[in-house]
Amino acid sequence: MAARAQPIALWRRPGPISPVGLGIAIGLLALALAAIGALVSVAGHGPAGGGGNILRVAAFTAMQASLSTLLALALALPVARACWRRAATWRAGWLLPFSFLPVVMPTTVAATGLIGVWGQRGFVSDYLALLGLDRLPPIYGLGAVLLAHVFFNAPLMLRVLNGALTSVPASQWRLSAQWGLSEWERFRQIEWPALRPVIPGLLALVFLLCFTSFSLILMLGGGPAVTTLEVNIYTALRFDFDLALAGKLALLQLVICGAVVVLLTRLTGRSWAAATPRPTHGVPHQKGDTSTFCRTVDALALALFIIITMLPVIAILVRGLGPYLIVVSEWPALYRATVTSLVIALSSGSLATMIALVLASARTRRSDAGLAVWPLDLSISLYLAVSAIVLGTGLFILLRQVADVFLLAPLLVTVGNMLIALPFAYRVLEGRLAALATAHDRLCAGLGLRGWRRLRRVTLPAIAPELGFAAGLSSALSLGDMTIVALFGSQQFQTLPWLLYQTMARYRAGEAAALSLWLLTLTFLLFMGFTLAARMLGRRRHA
Amino acid sequence: MHTSLTPVMAIVAVMVTSLSLQAAETPVLTIYTYDSFASEWGPGPAIEKTFEAECACDVNFVALDSSIGILGRVQLEGPSSKADIVLGLDTNLMKTARDTGLFAPHGVSLDGRTSLPVAFADDHFVPFDWGYFAFVYNSEAMATPPTSLKALVNAPDDIRIVIQDPRTSTPGLGLLLWVRSVYGDDAGEAWASLSPRIVTVTKGWWDAYSMFLDGEADMVLSYSTSPAYHIVVDGTDKYRAAAFDEGHYMQVEVAAMLKNAPQPELARQFMDFILSSDFQSVIPTKNWMYPAGKADLPEAFDGLIQPVEARLYSPEDVAANKSAWVGEWQRALSQ
Numbered sequence: 018m019a020a021r022a023q024p025i026a027l028w029r030r031p032g033p034i035s036p037v038g039l040g041i042a043i044g045l046l047a048l049a050l051a052a053i054g055a056l057v058s059v060a061g062h063g064p065a066g067g068g069g070n071i072l073r074v075a076a077f078t079a080m081q082a083s084l085s086t087l088l089a090l091a092l093a094l095p096v097a098r099a100c101w102r103r104a105a106t107w108r109a110g111w112l113l114p115f116s117f118l119p120v121v122m123p124t125t126v127a128a129t130g131l132i133g134v135w136g137q138r139g140f141v142s143d144y145l146a147l148l149g150l151d152r153l154p155p156i157y158g159l160g161a162v163l164l165a166h167v168f169f170n171a172p173l174m175l176r177v178l179n180g181a182l183t184s185v186p187a188s189q190w191r192l193s194a195q196w197g198l199s200e201w202e203r204f205r206q207i208e209w210p211a212l213r214p215v216i217p218g219l220l221a222l223v224f225l226l227c228f229t230s231f232s233l234i235l236m237l238g239g240g241p242a243v244t245t246l247e248v249n250i251y252t253a254l255r256f257d258f259d260l261a262l263a264g265k266l267a268l269l270q271l272v273i274c275g276a277v278v279v280l281l282t283r284l285t286g287r288s289w290a291a292a293t294p295r296p297t298h299g300v301p302h303q304k305g306d307t308s309t310f311c312r313t314v315d316a317l318a319l320a321l322f323i324i325i326t327m328l329p330v331i332a333i334l335v336r337g338l339g340p341y342l343i344v345v346s347e348w349p350a351l352y353r354a355t356v357t358s359l360v361i362a363l364s365s366g367s368l369a370t371m372i373a374l375v376l377a378s379a380r381t382r383r384s385d386a387g388l389a390v391w392p393l394d395l396s397i398s399l400y401l402a403v404s405a406i407v408l409g410t411g412l413f414i415l416l417r418q419v420a421d422v423f424l425l426a427p428l429l430v431t432v433g434n435m436l437i438a439l440p441f442a443y444r445v446l447e448g449r450l451a452a453l454a455t456a457h458d459r460l461c462a463g464l465g466l467r468g469w470r471r472l473r474r475v476t477l478p479a480i481a482p483e484l485g486f487a488a489g490l491s492s493a494l495s496l497g498d499m500t501i502v503a504l505f506g507s508q509q510f511q512t513l514p515w516l517l518y519q520t521m522a523r524y525r526a527g528e529a530a531a532l533s534l535w536l537l538t539l540t541f542l543l544f545m546g547f548t549l550a551a552r553m554l555g556r557r558r559h560a
Numbered sequence: 561m562h563t564s565l566t567p568v569m570a571i572v573a574v575m576v577t578s579l580s581l582q583a584a585e586t587p588v589l590t591i592y593t594y595d596s597f598a599s600e601w602g603p604g605p606a607i608e609k610t611f612e613a614e615c616a617c618d619v620n621f622v623a624l625d626s627s628i629g630i631l632g633r634v635q636l637e638g639p640s641s642k643a644d645i646v647l648g649l650d651t652n653l654m655k656t657a658r659d660t661g662l663f664a665p666h667g668v669s670l671d672g673r674t675s676l677p678v679a680f681a682d683d684h685f686v687p688f689d690w691g692y693f694a695f696v697y698n699s700e701a702m703a704t705p706p707t708s709l710k711a712l713v714n715a716p717d718d719i720r721i722v723i724q725d726p727r728t729s730t731p732g733l734g735l736l737l738w739v740r741s742v743y744g745d746d747a748g749e750a751w752a753s754l755s756p757r758i759v760t761v762t763k764g765w766w767d768a769y770s771m772f773l774d775g776e777a778d779m780v781l782s783y784s785t786s787p788a789y790h791i792v793v794d795g796t797d798k799y800r801a802a803a804f805d806e807g808h809y810m811q812v813e814v815a816a817m818l819k820n821a822p823q824p825e826l827a828r829q830f831m832d833f834i835l836s837s838d839f840q841s842v843i844p845t846k847n848w849m850y851p852a853g854k855a856d857l858p859e860a861f862d863g864l865i866q867p868v869e870a871r872l873y874s875p876e877d878v879a880a881n882k883s884a885w886v887g888e889w890q891r892a893l894s895q
Contacts (some may be wrong), residue, residue: 059636129770138775155720155776157760235725235763240755242894252727255628257883258635258656350600413636423622423642503595503625515595519623521766522596524789524848526773 032468035388038379041372042396045436049396049403052411053271056254056264059414071249071266075273078245081159082227085166086220092167093174096322098208099315100175101182102306109319113179114545116172117486118330120441121493121540123514124232125521126333126533131165131237133332140328157239164325165233170223172326176486177448181215182208184449194303200311203303215448217281218394222444224281225274225401246270247404254406267407274402275395282394330537337534341527345535350516355539358496358513361427362543365434366492372435373397373442373487378472381450397443400436409433409504426505430512433505434495441494442487449483450476478555485551489544496540513539588618589826592630594648596847598623603846610838617826626764627730627813631657634818638662644821645830647688651812651872652733654685655879664819666831673835674852676812677870685814687852688834689843692808692867693734694784694801695721696769702778708805709742712779713754720759722768722777726886730811731765735781736889737878738809741871747885751892758893784808784865785848791860792845800865807869813849 096112103109119127134140135156142152156164185207193203231247238244246266253263345351380393400408412429416422422429453476461471477484499514517532589611598604598621608619624630627648634641639662649657657663665683674680680687695712697705706712706719724732743750759777762768772780784801791797815834817827833839840855850857 125767128767129774132771132774132776136771136774136776155759232763232767235728235761236767237760239760240758240893241725241761241890248727255626255632256727256886258632348600410636417637417640503629518625519595519599520601521770523599523601524769524786524793525601526770529770 032382034375034379035383035386038376038383038393041376042379042393045439046392046396046399048436049271049399049408051415052403052408053264053267055411055414056260056267056407059260071246071269074244074249075246075269077243078228078247079273081162081243081245082224082230085163085170085227086223088163089167089170089174089223090216090220092171092318092322092325093178094212095314095318096171097175097178097182097212098204099318100179102303103315103319107315107319112319112322112327113176114548115327115330115541116176117490117493117544118172118537118541119169119326120173120226121490121497121544122169122537123497123499123517124236125499126497126517126536127165127169127329128233128236129336129530129533130329130333131161131168133336134324134328135161135164140332157237159238159243161237161239162230162234162243165237166227166230168326168329170226171322174219174223175322177215177219177445178212180448180483181211185211190303198303214451218444218448221278221281221394221398222401222440224277225398225440228274228277229270229402229404231404246273250404251406254410260410263407263410267403270404271399271402275399278395278398278402279391282391333530333533333537336530337532337537339527339531341531342534345528345531350511351532351535354511354513354516355535357427357511359539359543361431361434361512362492362496365431365438365495366488366547368431369435369438369442369491370446370484370488373439373446373491374484376443377446377450378476380447384451397440401440405433405437405500406504408436409501413504422505426510429505430498430502430510431495433501434498435491437498437501438491438494442491445483445487445490446480449480453479481551481555482548484554485548488551489547492547493540493544496543497536586616586618587823587826588620589615589645589823589830590620590622590643591645591647591830592622592624592633592643593646594627594630595623595625597621597648601846603842606842606846607839611830611833614833615826615829617823627653631660634662635660639820641818641820642822643818644823644827645815645817647815647834649685649814649816650730651814651875652730652737652878652882654682654814654875657816658684658875659879662818662820663816664821664824666817667828668832668835670835673854675850675854676852678810678812678872680812682814685816686831686834687812687814688839689847689849689852690810690812691849692784692801692810692865692870693731693738693781694786694803694808694865694867695779696772696782696786696799696801697779698798699800700798701775705779705800705802707803709738710806712757712804713750715757717756719757719779720777721754721757721779721781722759722771723761723781724765724768725761725763726882726889728763729765731768731781731783732761733882734809734811736882736885737873738871740885741809741873742806748888748892751889752895755893755895761893783811783848784867785844785850785861788844788858788860788864789848791863792858797863803865803867805868807871808867809871812852812872 100109100112132139135153136142137152137155146152189207193207198206228245229247230245231251234243234245234248246269250263250266250270253259253266376393376397380390384390413422416425461475497514499518502512502515513532513536517529517536520532521529593604596602604621608621612619622643624633627650630646630648631653634643634646663684666686668686670681670686674687676687676690695705706715712719723735726732726736739750740747760771762771765782768780769782771777779802787797787799787801790799815831817831821827835853837853837855840851840853843849843851843855844858844861
């Protein structure tokens with residue numbers, strides 16, 4: 018108790034942000050459960066049962082998601098290290114701004130890119146044919162699904178792991194260089210302590226994304242043997258119109274995912290504390306970095322990463338470039354849809370970032386005060402585990418009784434997208450805030466900075482890059498959303514992915530490719546816009 | 561300034577009010593349909609324009625993501641649905657739809673007004689178009705396609721096909737019923753035998769079709785009318801549908817009006833309008849299907865295959881068996 022009397026302890030109290038964050042978390046949890054509850058409570062018309070092989074499906078889903086997650090990490094980890102130490106010499110850092118693209122892409126668009134690389138007429142097959150070798154056999158099956166999941170998630174992991182490495186103080190790198198630590202020693206003593214705290218959260222995020230995968234599984238899985246629980250949920254909801262079964266399956270999915278999140282969060286423990294501002298220039302040369310072996314390993318890791326995660330994006334660009342861009346540019350619908358999409362993306366993106374900031378701050382304060390943080394982690398991660406179609410249908414049933422769902426469509430799409438982006442924004446902000454808290458606590462206590470003033474003067478400028486990344490990612494995610502808008506959409510309310518979907522449904526492959534390119538470009542611009550805005554915010558506050 | 565502005569503002573206010581009153585007096589006919597029907601490239605806009613000219617009403621298409629999505633939405637909304645009409649269910653959903661009790665008899669006489677290859681008489685549903693499912697191939701890459709379903713099922717493994725999932729896609733369900741109608745209780749073995757030739761099973765029709773266009777497969781499950789699109793829009797006749805000796809399974813798309821339609825008179829008028837030539841003539845080159853009523857077909861439809869037999873289960877048979885048959889399909893392809 019005596020320790021509480023020390024001035025620094027003032028900052029260890031969770032403060033008013035904690036109950037606010039907890040309140041939001043409970044609200045989110047209640048909303049998700051209410052949506053599922055609404056499904057279960059409406060009597061379904063479907064045949065009873067149909068859940069015989071559910072446990073087998075659940076086990077397969079978990080296996081597939083674990084494999085995907087570990088493979089993504091296995092690729093992202095060496096690439097993050099390579100990116101970090103080759104940032105100055107090879108300019109490997111240019112990969113980072115592109116690294117969010119796969120995760121925000123509509124799956125239909127991404128699949129065309131993947132097929133453009135790995136398909137029968139894809140880059141790889143064409144190259145093999147050029148060398149006089151056989152073309153690749155059809156890729157479909159579990160392997161293709163794993164490849165696609167690595168494509169989607171390894172870049173996101175790279176981004177976060179790279180962020181963790183940049184928060185290693187320059188002094189540690191200097192010491193390591195002076196002592197001439199070996200590659201392995203350096204990884205164990207310096208890099209791993211920085212990476213370890215972010216890895217469980219990252220694994221949880223990617224596991225949930227792979228666990229709830231749906232369109233991609235059906236497209237690349239090769240047949241009904243490769244499946245997920247989400248496929249059964251969709252089938253129950255749509256094919257059988259058995260709402261109660263869909264609700265129960267959704268609950269099962271929630272329980273499994275929730276268990277994984279809680280387990281991984283407990284592994285995290287306290288976040289790594291010795292954070293300092295990022296070093297602005299390169300780190301001192303480390304022993305062994307210039308050895309041929311080390312350079313070869315880094316080059317191979319980067320090459321593999323580019324082939325797996327960048328080539329499909331390039332394939333989409335190549336397909337989209339052409340005369341159809343002009344055809345598409347003459348559609349009035351394109352401009353209407355672009356404006357609608359941008360408005361929704363910007364509002365749901367900013368909303369998600371603001372709420373994530375509150376929740377992440379609450380988490381940091383609670384963690385410092387020794388309070389449990391899992392309720393926050395759990396309630397937010399749940400939105401990755403509740404399928405959009407369950408959430409949408411549940412909300413529809415609930416809202417229908419009190420309001421006109423058609424009039425609310427734009428609002429519902431915005432809120433729905435916000436909820437889906439929230440876990441991403443939260444993960445991005447939470448890691449950095451935790452790292453900053455300890456570094457700034459003493460300083461702010463000394464200066465008497467607290468509350469709003471501390472947020473504005475100290476915290477915001479320091480987390481500006483993460484804020485920009487979170488807002489860019491959230492907006493980009495909702496720009497690419499095809500599920501939520503399909504549930505509430507109508508002719509008067511048309512977003513870009515919805516327009517793309519309509520184009521595809523009428524054989525128009527050329528226009529669809531051009532629209533995909535336009536969507537991708539817009540996503541990239543939106544993301545870069547946020548990143549640049551964040552950089553300006555960071556600079557102005559520092560000045 | 562103030563004095564001169566006020567009268568102007570008053571006039572503007574009166575005009576705005578009268579305009580909005582007028583707008584409120586125009587009745588709105590709400591039609592739930594699937595996305596591509598209502599889209600700019602679909603038949604929706606032309607049909608909306610023609611019908612609005614004769615009904616003095618405002619037609620409002622609400623685009624949902626699929627035909628099963630339309631039924632799901634109406635079921636969720638129940639008797640308080642704003643929809644007057646649903647347009648885009650098919651015969652496979654008719655029994656389920658009728659059992660909801662949400663739909664009303666249409667009162668339209670179908671006698672002599674339809675041109676379907678099968679008899680169609682129903683007091684709740686009006687057919688608006690139809691088509692045959694067929695495997696489409698690129699004649700430049702494949703000279704001799706299989707000539708029957710059995711030939712495809714027993715074909716050498718180097719023929720690769722891409723199909724859709726019967727649980728998520730209408731053509732996917734169509735193929736399931738096609739195989740079942742040809743093989744009966746041996747359908748499971750037929751699927752197991754076909755399995756090595758299936759490259760992948762997609763969620764929606766376009767996912768499979770675009771894979772085929774990209775050269776991922778030799779044949780794709782689509783409609784016998786698909787080649788007409790490539791003739792009219794792309795100017796190429798290299799894409800053909802393979803005619804199968806056993807005949808082809810059909811899809812008949814239907815519309816129905818809701819019992820609690822907010823505009824029952826307009827709904828009835830529209831149900832009758834469906835079989836008029838104004839509606840039907842838009843179908844072939846906008847929905848790429850055969851018109852269910854009487855209408856001239858464009859030239860591109862002349863060369864399409866003419867199946868020897870039109871196969872179609874009754875809505876009751878489908879409703880009673882589809883879960884069991886999908887289970888059979890799942891087991892056969894999961895081995």
